[in-house]
Amino acid sequence: MNPDGTTHTEGFTTPVGRLAVHRFGADPVRWVALHGFTLGGPSLGSVARHLPGATLAPDLPGHGATDVAPIDLGASITALSALLAAQTPPPVLIGYSQGGRVGVHIAIRYPDLLSGLVMVSASTGLAATERASRAIRDARQADEIERIGVEAFIDGWLGASLTGTRHLPRHVAAPDRMLRVGNTAAGLAAALRGLGQGAVPRVDPSAIPVPSLWIAGNDDERYRSRLEKDATAAGGQFVTVAGGHNLVLENPQAVAGAIVDWTDGAMRDLAD
Numbered sequence: 001m002n003p004d005g006t007t008h009t010e011g012f013t014t015p016v017g018r019l020a021v022h023r024f025g026a027d028p029v030r031w032v033a034l035h036g037f038t039l040g041g042p043s044l045g046s047v048a049r050h051l052p053g054a055t056l057a058p059d060l061p062g063h064g065a066t067d068v069a070p071i072d073l074g075a076s077i078t079a080l081s082a083l084l085a086a087q088t089p090p091p092v093l094i095g096y097s098q099g100g101r102v103g104v105h106i107a108i109r110y111p112d113l114l115s116g117l118v119m120v121s122a123s124t125g126l127a128a129t130e131r132a133s134r135a136i137r138d139a140r141q142a143d144e145i146e147r148i149g150v151e152a153f154i155d156g157w158l159g160a161s162l163t164g165t166r167h168l169p170r171h172v173a174a175p176d177r178m179l180r181v182g183n184t185a186a187g188l189a190a191a192l193r194g195l196g197q198g199a200v201p202r203v204d205p206s207a208i209p210v211p212s213l214w215i216a217g218n219d220d221e222r223y224r225s226r227l228e229k230d231a232t233a234a235g236g237q238f239v240t241v242a243g244g245h246n247l248v249l250e251n252p253q254a255v256a257g258a259i260v261d262w263t264d265g266a267m268r269d270l271a272d
Contacts, residue, residue: 009041009065012058012086014079019058020065021083024048031055031259032084032091032114034099036121036248037196038157038180038188040064044096047248050256056091058083060099062191063183071187072194076102077109084113092263094118096248098195101125104203111209117236118213118259121245123226125202135198142189142196150188154180162222162245176249205233212236213262215255217243237262
């Protein structure tokens with residue numbers, strides 16, 4: 001096992017390029033987990049080590065060692081759906097933040113490829129008017145990344161109220177920062193332009209055709225009420241756990257416990 005908890009990392013060829021896929025745990029594959037902006041597949045190891053079976057955590061386009069083009073929603077869906085299609089039986093798709101924003105579109109387009117959807121600190125997107133103004137903000141931030149470089153941008157990102165890690169112990173925050181600064185300025189800027197909240201259309205949660213779980217941090221004021229509304233509209237389950245927005249870093253064991261409890265219950269209900 002590697003220091004980040006992966007059993008191994010491999011390339012997975014798709015119609016639009018290669019995904020770098022990090023594997024945690026032993027077969028069978030039960031989960032495919034999608035990380036948030038500025039992170040990478042290894043960031044999901046904190047949750048994966050508390051889940052039964054194996055978890056596959058690809059680097060999203062624009063991140064890590066994944067080489068997929070273009071870096072946008074369409075190519076991301078094509079690449080990730082190919083990875084899901086290679087798994088038998090269909091796994092549960094877990095999406096944190098930006099990963100959830102991509103994951104919900106996969107669930108809408110390819111429901112037969114997954115047995116359930118878990119949204120962690122992730123909503124179904126912004127209304128059209130909000131998205132237009134957010135696209136302008138995202139473009140400016142992408143330009144900033146390219147201008148000041150990855151390390152300076154990440155240090156600002158980790159000092160912000162929503163995405164900050166200064167309240168966490170050094171042994172937790174330091175590896176997280178190291179993973180983030182391993183990305184490239186060009187990759188993160190492209191991911192923000194192509195997969196940011198300003199670029200990805202909102203999904204009607206009532207149209208989600210698979211069982212769903214929505215997890216929010218008790219202290220995540222910006223997302224908690226939004227996730228609860230989406231969960232209600234989707235006919236899914238909404239739970240809160242202690243923590244803020246960055247739950248996969250702040251409280252991964254509680255996130256994994258909520259996922260396992262829900263999955264066991266949802267699968268049992270479907271079998272009845």
